[in-house]
Amino acid sequence: MVKVKDPEIIQRMVLSTNYKKKRIFSITAHIDHGKTTASDYLLRRAGLMRPEDAGQLQMTDSDDEEQERGITIFTSVVLLSFTDTRHPDDTEPYIFQINDTPGHISFTGEVSRALRGSDGAVILVDALEGVMTQTETNIRLSVGQELCKPVLFINKVDRLISELKLSPQDTYARIDKITKQVNDLIKKIRPDGEAFEDWGVDFAKNSVAVGSAKHGWGFTYEILKEKGFTPITVFEKYNEGDILWLRENLPLDEPMLRMVVDHLPDPVTAAKYRIPKIWGGDLNSKLGQALIKSDPNGPLYGMITKIFLDPKRGYQATLIGRVFSGTFDQTDTIYLVNNRATSRVKRLGVMEITDILDLPRVPAGNLFALYGFISPSGETFMSLEDVPKDKEAANQLPAFEKIQYACEPVVSRSIKSKDPHEIDKLDDVVSKWLKADPTAEYRLDKESGEFILSGIDPLQIEILTKRINVQVPIIIGEPIIVYREKISKRSKDFYTKSANTHNRMLLYVEPLDEKTEKLIETGKITDLQNEKERAQVLREEAGWDAKEARRIVDVYHGSLLVNGTSGLQRFDRVKSYLTAAFRDWLGACIIAKEPAAGFKIVFTDMTIHEDPRHTQYGQIAGMAFSAMSLAMLDAEPHLYEPIQIIDVKTPEGTEGSVSTIVSKRRGRIMNIVPEGEYVRVHGEIPAAETIGIADDIRGSTQGRAFFGYEFAGFEKVPANMEEELILEIRKRKGMPVELPSTKSWERFIYKKT
Numbered sequence: 001m002v003k004v005k006d007p008e009i010i011q012r013m014v015l016s017t018n019y020k021k022k023r024i025f026s027i028t029a030h031i032d033h034g035k036t037t038a039s040d041y042l043l044r045r046a047g048l049m050r051p052e053d054a055g056q057l058q059m060t061d062s063d064d065e066e067q068e069r070g071i072t073i074f075t076s077v078v079l080l081s082f083t084d085t086r087h088p089d090d091t092e093p094y095i096f097q098i099n100d101t102p103g104h105i106s107f108t109g110e111v112s113r114a115l116r117g118s119d120g121a122v123i124l125v126d127a128l129e130g131v132m133t134q135t136e137t138n139i140r141l142s143v144g145q146e147l148c149k150p151v152l153f154i155n156k157v158d159r160l161i162s163e164l165k166l167s168p169q170d171t172y173a174r175i176d177k178i179t180k181q182v183n184d185l186i187k188k189i190r191p192d193g194e195a196f197e198d199w200g201v202d203f204a205k206n207s208v209a210v211g212s213a214k215h216g217w218g219f220t221y222e223i224l225k226e227k228g229f230t231p232i233t234v235f236e237k238y239n240e241g242d243i244l245w246l247r248e249n250l251p252l253d254e255p256m257l258r259m260v261v262d263h264l265p266d267p268v269t270a271a272k273y274r275i276p277k278i279w280g281g282d283l284n285s286k287l288g289q290a291l292i293k294s295d296p297n298g299p300l301y302g303m304i305t306k307i308f309l310d311p312k313r314g315y316q317a318t319l320i321g322r323v324f325s326g327t328f329d330q331t332d333t334i335y336l337v338n339n340r341a342t343s344r345v346k347r348l349g350v351m352e353i354t355d356i357l358d359l360p361r362v363p364a365g366n367l368f369a370l371y372g373f374i375s376p377s378g379e380t381f382m383s384l385e386d387v388p389k390d391k392e393a394a395n396q397l398p399a400f401e402k403i404q405y406a407c408e409p410v411v412s413r414s415i416k417s418k419d420p421h422e423i424d425k426l427d428d429v430v431s432k433w434l435k436a437d438p439t440a441e442y443r444l445d446k447e448s449g450e451f452i453l454s455g456i457d458p459l460q461i462e463i464l465t466k467r468i469n470v471q472v473p474i475i476i477g478e479p480i481i482v483y484r485e486k487i488s489k490r491s492k493d494f495y496t497k498s499a500n501t502h503n504r505m506l507l508y509v510e511p512l513d514e515k516t517e518k519l520i521e522t523g524k525i526t527d528l529q530n531e532k533e534r535a536q537v538l539r540e541e542a543g544w545d546a547k548e549a550r551r552i553v554d555v556y557h558g559s560l561l562v563n564g565t566s567g568l569q570r571f572d573r574v575k576s577y578l579t580a581a582f583r584d585w586l587g588a589c590i591i592a593k594e595p596a597a598g599f600k601i602v603f604t605d606m607t608i609h610e611d612p613r614h615t616q617y618g619q620i621a622g623m624a625f626s627a628m629s630l631a632m633l634d635a636e637p638h639l640y641e642p643i644q645i646i647d648v649k650t651p652e653g654t655e656g657s658v659s660t661i662v663s664k665r666r667g668r669i670m671n672i673v674p675e676g677e678y679v680r681v682h683g684e685i686p687a688a689e690t691i692g693i694a695d696d697i698r699g700s701t702q703g704r705a706f707f708g709y710e711f712a713g714f715e716k717v718p719a720n721m722e723e724e725l726i727l728e729i730r731k732r733k734g735m736p737v738e739l740p741s742t743k744s745w746e747r748f749i750y751k752k753t
Contacts, residue, residue, distance in 0.1 A: 010095065011357070014350055014362060015361070017296055017365075019266045019268045019294065021266075022095050022365055022366070023094065023095075023120065023260050023261070023264050023265075023266065024117065024120070025118050025122060025264050026118045027098065027101060028111055028123060029123070029126075030135045032126070033126040033132075033156070034124060034214070035100060035101070035124050036100055037214060038124060038256065040213075041253040042080060042098065043078070043080070077097070077306075078097075078100070078351070079096070079097050080095070080096045081093040081095050081096075084257070085254075094261060096260065097350075097366065101114045108407055108439075109407075109439035111137075111138060112141055112146075112403050112404060113306050113403055115141055115145070115146040116278065116303065116400075116403050117322035117367055119269075120260070120263075120264030120265060121138070121148040122153055122256065123135070123142070123153070124152075126156045126159075127160050127210070128163070129706045130174075132647060133645065133647040134710070136710070137710055139186060139189070141404070145404045146277075147273060147277050149199055149263070151259040152178075152179065152182055152201040152207065152209070153210075153259070154211075155211065155213050156213070157171065157210050157211060157234075161235060168235055171235075175210055177675075179202075179208055183201060186200055187200065193273070195272070204221055206220040206221055206262060206263070207263045208220070209256060209259055211255065212252075215243045216246075216252050217234075217243075217250040217251065218250060219255055220259065223254060227249065227250075229250070267365030268293065272292055275288075279398065280524075286298070287301060287325065290326065291324050295325055296326065299383065300325065300382055300386065301324055301325040301380070302321055303322055303324065303378070303379065305378070306319075306320040306321070307435055308354075309467070315467070315470075317371075317432065318351070318369055318370070319374070321381075323362050323363065323365070327361050327363040327364065328362045328363075329361045330345060332383055334381045334382065334384060335382050335386075335387045338378075341375075343375070344372055345372045347370060348360070349362075349368070350366070350369055374435060376435040376438060377435065378400075380400045399528075402522065403438075404523070405438075405439050407456040408439075408711055410454075410481060410711070411454065411480065411482060412452050412461070412480050412481075413478065414450040414451065414453075414476070415468065415474045416474060419473070426468070433467060439455065440461075441454045441455075443587045443588065450477075453465065456711070458479045480732075482642065483594040484595055484597045484641075485592070485594050485596045485638075486640050486714075487510070487598070487599065487632060487638075489510070489511070490511075491509050491631040491635040492508065493508045493604065493631075494506070494631050495751075495752075496624075497623060498619035498623040499618070502609035502619070503574075503619055504606065504750050505607075505623055506603065506605035507628065508601075509631040510602075512559065512560065512599065515541065516560070517598055519542060525555055527554055527555040534555075535550040535552075551563040553575065554582055554583070556582065556583050556586055557587065557596060557597055558598055558599075559596060559601065560601065561579065561603075562600065562603075563603065564604040565606055568608075570610065570615075571608065573608065573615060574620050577615075577617045577620040577621060580617065581617075581620060581621035581625060582628075584621070585624070585628050586599065590629045590632060591739075591740060592733070592735070593730075596632075603627075622748065629744070629745050630745050633740065633741070633742055639722055640715060640716055641686050642688075643685070643686055643712040643715050644685055644686075645682070645711075645712045646667065646683050646690070646708075646709055647681075647707060647710070648680070649680050650701050651678060651679075651704050651705070652679050655679040655681055657701070658701065659683075661700060665686070665690075666685065666686050666689050668683055669681065669683045670682045670683050670684060686715075694707075727739070
C-alpha cells in the first residue's frame with residue numbers, strides 16, 4: 001500500500017486557491033519508452049520511495065497484471081508536493097497532480113481520459129527508437145484534441161552511448177532530429193491563436209530534457225549551465241563507468257520538475273483556452289465564466305474521467321475526475337447530466353495510486369476521487385441544487401464534449417457464464433467494466449446466450465476477460481475480427497406490416513453523409529441531446545433541413561433513425577420499442593450479424609393500432625426489422641474491414657523483407673524513410689492480417705525491429721474475397737451458409753388492396 005508522505009501538505013495544497021503553484025499533467029509515451037521508470041524519480045523526490053528503489057520499483061504499476069507483464073495497463077494518479085530549489089526563500093511548495101498513462105495501443109483510451117483531466121503533457125521518447133506510432137497518437141490526443149501543452153523528455157540516451165557507441169556529435173544529431181520530429185507534429189496539429197504560438201519544444205529554452213530513467217540522470221540546458229558541465233561530461237562519466245556520479249550530480253527529477261513548473265500551465269491559465277474546446281455551453285453565462293476562470297466560488301461543474309476498479313478490494317469502483325468550476329463538497333448530492341440521474345457521495349478526496357486521501361471538499365482546478373456510486377467514464381456532473389426545476393431546461397444542460405478515442409473496437413470474443421443461472425450477474429459485471437473502459441463494447445446474442453465482447457485488440461480483450469472471469473467464471477471464445485456492414489446507395493421505399501397485421505410502416509434507408517458521420521463520431525451529435533440543440537448542429541455543420549433535423553428519433557452506432565411522417569398518432573406508445581429494434585438491428589445486421597454503421601433510416605408513414613395489446617415490442621420489432629432488412633438489401637450492402645496503420649523501424653538492409661511481409665498480407669506500403677542505421681516503413685494493413693505478423697517481422701530482422709499499430713478506419717472488403725468471407729463468418733456464427741435474400745422477410749411486406 002502506498003503511504004502518502006506529508007498528507008497535511010497535500011490536503012492544504014489541494015484546498016489552496018493559489019493556482020500558480022498547481023500543475024495537472026499526464027506523462028505519455030510509446031510502450032516501453034520509460035514513462036513509469038521516469039515517474040519513480042518524481043516519487044523519490046517526494047519521499048515516497050527509497051533512493052535506491054527509483055527506476056527499479058515502478059511504483060505506479062501497482063496492479064498484479066501490470067507487474068507480471070511489465071507494462072502499464074491502467075493510468076495511475078498520484079499527487080506530489082515539491083519545493084523549487086531555485087527559490088530557497090519560497091517555502092510554499094508546488095503540488096503536482098500526475099497521470100502515469102499506458103503506452104500500449106490496447107489501452108490508449110486510458111490516455112484520452114487522463115488527458116481530459118490534465119492541462120499539460122510530458123511527452124517521453126526513447127532516444128534509440130525515436131518517434132513511434134503511439135508517440136504520434138499521444139501528441140495528437142494531447143495537443144490537438146485536449147489542448148494539453150507539451151514538454152519533451154528524451155529518454156534512454158545511455159543506449160546511444162553504451163550500445164550504439166555513438167560519438168557526441170552523432171548523439172546530438174539524434175536528439176536534434178527527435179526534437180524536430182516532435183515539433184513538426186506539434187505545429188501540424190496545434191490550434192491557431194496567440195495562446196498556442198509557443199507550443200513547440202526547444203532545448204535552448206529548457207522545454208526539452210535529455211537523460212536516462214534507467215540510470216537516473218537527466219538535464220536541461222539551464223541545469224548544465226548552472227553546474228558548469230557540458231554534454232561531454234556525460235560521455236566522460238560513461239567511459240569511466242561512473243553512473244553513480246551522474247545520478248547524484250544530474251538527478252533526473254530536477255529537469256522534469258523544472259520543465260513542468262516553467263512550461264506547463266496552471267489550471268487558471270489553461271482554462272481560458274481549454275474550456276471553449278471541451279465544453280459546448282454559453283461561455284458568457286454565469287457557469288461559462290466560472291469555467292473559464294476555474295472559479296472555486298462558481299457553480300459546481302466537473303467531469304468523471306476514470307473509474308478505478310481495485311482487484312484487491314473486490315473491484316469496488318473509485319471514480320476519478322476533475323472539478324472545473326465551483327467546489328465539490330463531501331456532503332453534495334450530485335446530478336449526472338448525461339444519465340439524468342442523482343447520486344450521493346460516500347467518500348471524497350484525492351487519489352494516491354491505489355488509495356484515497358480523504359478531503360472535506362475539492363475546489364476547481366484539482367483532480368478528485370470519490371466512492372459511493374458508479375457511472376460511465378466521461379460523465380458530466382453538477383450540484384443537484386443547481387439543476388433547473390423546469391424539465392425542458394434540465395434536459396438542455398450542456399455537458400462536456402465527448403472524449404475522443406484513437407481506436408475503435410475491431411476484435412471480439414464471445415463470453416458465456418459457466419453457470420447458466422449467472423447470466424444476469426455476468427451482465428452486471430461486464431457493464432461495470434465497460435463503464436470504466438468505453439473503448440470496449442458488448443452485446444448479448446439472444447440466440448446463443450453469449451455476450452460478444454469487442455475491443456481495440458486481443459490484449460485489451462484478454463485483460464478484460466481475465467477480470468470478468470475472477471468475478472463470474474466464464475467460457476471464452478477465440479479472438480475474432482469485427483467487421484462493419486454498410487450500404488452504398490438509397491433504397492426504394494418498403495412497406496411492411498406486423499405479424500398480427502394491425503401495424504404498418506413505410507421506410508427507406510440511405511448512407512449517411514460524411515459530415516454527419518463525423519459529427520456522431522466526435523460526439524457533437526448524440527442520443528442524449530435535446531432535439532433543438534442537435535438540430536442546430538446538423539443544420540449549421542452538415543447542411544440538414546431544419547425540419548428533418550428536429551425529427552431524429554435515435555442516434556446509435558454511427559447511424560440515425562428519423563421520423564419522416566406528418567401527424568403520426570400514438571407514436572409515443574411505440575417509440576421505445578422502435579428505438580430498441582433499431583439498436584438491436586444495427587448491433588447484429590443481416591449480411592453476417594456484424595455491426596452496421598453509417599445508416600440513415602427514415603420511416604415516412606406508420607399505422608399504429610389503437611389497442612396497446614396489439615402494439616407490443618414483438619409486433620413493432622418484427623415490422624421494423626423486416627423493413628430495414630429489405631431496404632438494406634436494396635441499397636447495395638457491403639462488408640467493411642478494419643485497417644491498421646503499421647509503423648516499423650527496422651535496421652538498414654532489412655526494409656525489403658519487412659515490406660514483403662506487409663505486402664503479402666494485403667498491406668500497402670505508404671512510405672519508406674531512412675533514419676541513420678534504421679529505416680522507417682509506414683504502411684496500412686487489414687487488422688485480420690496482423691495476426692502472427694509480429695513473429696514474421698522479428699524473424700526477418702533478428703528481433704531488431706520496433707513496430708506499432710494505429711487504427712486507420714474501415715475499408716470495403718475486396719470484391720474477390722467478400723462473398724467467401726461473408727459465408728465464412730455466417731458459418732462460424734451458425735447462420736445459413738448462403739447470402740441473405742428478401743425471402744426471409746417477404747411475409748412481412750404489406751400490399752395495398
